[in-house]
Amino acid sequence: MNDTPGGLLGPAEIRDLAGRLGVRPTKTLGQNFVHDGGTVRKIVRAAGVGPGDRVVEVGPGLGSLTLGLLDAGASVVVVEIDPPLAAQLPATVAEFRPDLADRLEVVGADALDVTELPGPPPTALVANLPYNVAVPVLLTMLERFDSLRTVLVMVQAEVADRLAAAPGSRTYGVPSVKAAWYATARRAATIGRTVFWPVPNVDSALVHMERRDPPATTATREQVFAVVDAAFAQRRKTLRAALAGIAGGAQAAQEACERAGVDPGLRGERLTVEDFARIAEALGDSAGPGPRAAS
Known part of the structure; x- marks a missing residue:
């Protein structure tokens, strides 16, 4: 019997489902299952989704957040890499909220490999993202599905700070800049460790994003991101030195920065x-793949 209000999954339901499936959360897939109904409702409220919204959820696990999103009135397409979990999810919704089952679709795949989704284009991404692939999954979904207008993801607190960081801050880096290409980002809330099973070693946080137009530039996204990667590959170097590899030398890097109206003595x-878009435009075709920075 489900004792959690609203037909959501509580600790007993989570453990029962996992036991039935023989599932033990794995660090390899970054699995930590939310078992607190209050946290699920907090996430859904922060996402601001409801009737008429088409939500894509990555890594639904046992379905805690999925049930909350469906209960809010949204239609949901989930992407789950773990075959037993993907196969079980429709049955879980049918068991706990049969009245909502017709608004769920399941894609059994790695989110990094998904290029299309069934049904209407998604308007929102809402997910408890696996810690180990959170940034690549987020950026990939924003790149491939331009119908996404809003994002609300739960990630490791440190990653949340990076995604929402402003230029000049200690945590500003590659994820900050690449996320800003697609959207504005802000840290929405902190989530404690005890709402997960198993309990992770770090705190989590919610990041809210709103889609915006990318910078106006003749450079491609790939060219801009190549400049970003090069600038942060050795983040203590000035732009003159850091961009030398993709510009054809320090002098060429300096001249490109100057044409872009950026001080070559600054760091990324x-x-x-x-700023990065203007530098990429000034570099032109030479802004190809360069050194990769750590995300």
């Missing part, structure tokens, strides 16, 4: 996404 951590 001081630049906005618009």
Whole structure:
């Protein structure tokens, strides 16, 4: 029997489902299952989704957040990499909320490999993202599905700080700039460890994002991101030195920065996404793949 209000999954239901499936959460897949109904409702409220919204959820696990999103009135398409979990999810919804089952679709796949989704284009991404692939999954979904207007993801607190960081801050880096290409981002709330099974070693946080137009530039996204990667590959270097590899030398890097109206003596951590776009435009075709920075 489900004792959690609203037909959501509580600790007993989570453990029962996992036991039935023989599932033990794995670090490899970054699995930590939310078992607190209050936290699920908090996430759904922060996401601001409801009737008429088409939500894509990545990594639904046992279905805690899925049930909350369906209960809010949204239609939901989930992407789950773990075959037993993907197969079980429709049965879980049918068991706990049979009245909502017709608004759920399941895609059994790695989110990094998904290029299309069934049904109407998704308007929102709402997910408890696996810690180990949170940034790549987020950026991939924003790139491939331009119908996404809003994002609400739960990630490791440190990652949340990076995604929402402003230029000049200690946590500003590659994820900050690349996320800013697609959207504005802010940290929405902190989530404690005890609402998960198993309990993770770190705190989590919610990041809310609103889609915006990318910077106006003749450079491609790939060219801009190549400049970003090069600038942060050795983040203590000035732009003159850091961009030398993709510009054809330090002098060429300096001249490109000057044409872009950016001081070549600055470090990448001081630049906005618009600054990086102007540098990429000034570099032109030479802004190809360069050194990869750590995300």
